[in-house]
Amino acid sequence: MGNENIITRMKNLFKQTKPEVVSAHSTNVGAFYDSTTSKFMEVYGEVIQAFRTTDVKVYLDYTIENAELKDGQKILDAGCGVGGPASYFAEKLNVQVEGITVSEVQVQKSKEIIASKKLKGIVNIQQGDYHRIDEIFGSNIFDRVIFLESFGHSDNKSLLIEKAFKVLKPGGILYIKDLFKREHPNEEDGKKIDRIINEINKAYCYHVADLHEVLAAMRRLNFILLFVKTPEVKVGEFEHLTISNDFQNLFDIAKIISWEDYVFPIDFYEIKVMKPPFDMNKEKHLYFLNRPEAVTQL
Ligand SMILES: C[S@@+](CC[C@H](N)C(=O)[O-])C[C@H]1O[C@@H](n2cnc3c(N)ncnc32)[C@H](O)[C@@H]1O
Numbered sequence: 001m002g003n004e005n006i007i008t009r010m011k012n013l014f015k016q017t018k019p020e021v022v023s024a025h026s027t028n029v030g031a032f033y034d035s036t037t038s039k040f041m042e043v044y045g046e047v048i049q050a051f052r053t054t055d056v057k058v059y060l061d062y063t064i065e066n067a068e069l070k071d072g073q074k075i076l077d078a079g080c081g082v083g084g085p086a087s088y089f090a091e092k093l094n095v096q097v098e099g100i101t102v103s104e105v106q107v108q109k110s111k112e113i114i115a116s117k118k119l120k121g122i123v124n125i126q127q128g129d130y131h132r133i134d135e136i137f138g139s140n141i142f143d144r145v146i147f148l149e150s151f152g153h154s155d156n157k158s159l160l161i162e163k164a165f166k167v168l169k170p171g172g173i174l175y176i177k178d179l180f181k182r183e184h185p186n187e188e189d190g191k192k193i194d195r196i197i198n199e200i201n202k203a204y205c206y207h208v209a210d211l212h213e214v215l216a217a218m219r220r221l222n223f224i225l226l227f228v229k230t231p232e233v234k235v236g237e238f239e240h241l242t243i244s245n246d247f248q249n250l251f252d253i254a255k256i257i258s259w260e261d262y263v264f265p266i267d268f269y270e271i272k273v274m275k276p277p278f279d280m281n282k283e284k285h286l287y288f289l290n291r292p293e294a295v296t297q298l
Helices: 003-017 024-044 056-066 084-092 104-115 130-137 157-167 187-204 211-220 242-251
Strands: 074-078 096-101 122-127 142-148 168-181 224-229 266-274
Touching (some): 024 104, 074 084, 074 130, 084 104, 084 122, 096 130, 104 122, 130 157, 142 157, 211 266
Parallel strands (some): 074 096, 074 142, 096 122, 142 168
Antiparallel strands (some): 168 266, 224 266
16 A cells, blocks of 8 residues: 555544644633533533523423424534434424534544434434534525624634524524623723623633624625524523522632622524525615515515
């Protein structure tokens, strides 16, 4: 066997065990979750989301409704954690869920979780970088791409949105639920918010998103905006984010030392957009009524 052949084989072997990641930051995120996933699971269970209901199933049902997850769909859960949400969706619906996480430890944990459930649908979870989903899965594949408190880890959100656009089928939906930097009423609060956001980013390997930038990136691609809103959770069912305080206090991660100087730095939002079922670049002189029902009449 020639040298070149050996090198190619070794490269392929390396690919199978350690998928290449786009940036050093994504590698760090993987290492972060490799070392913290057991801690997260101790506090959060199988669903690693801070904004939730006391009974987390109520929140997952809400997600099914709002992301319009339905029987027969092919869904990409981008940043799927240990597969708690993906396996819940496949327990309830006859769907095929592909999950991707950058953490090897999470893939291992997800295997036990999936095996412990009676699924109607199919769940496959693999290690990989969600900035490369087009290379991993191909174009025009998914009915839904969902990011559940995972999008904000990205250090290149425009690229990530482009990749989501690529892997979605025309008419498919991108659904993001995450935290976004709060706008501030004055300079003093602004400085406090910036400082606290920096602490969150450092502690959780995050890049808390800016809503304007995210929406601009989506609109540049002609995604059809369906809604941006605060998750509509009933006050009596809301968990009030105590879970993230418990986690921070227990493991001394981003622990809040004093509440006196604290300005709440983020808003939680859901964003739902549709990939247009037609090529918006073909007939640029036309105005398309950007409503899904109008689209089906074209
Ligand atoms: C806060 S957890 C949320 C997990 C899951 N969505 C849930 O609801 O339980 C963030 C997830 O994003 C994933 N993630 C972050 N950056 C990623 C990347 N570049 N590629 C793939 N997954 C990534 C992490 O591996 C982790 O699974």
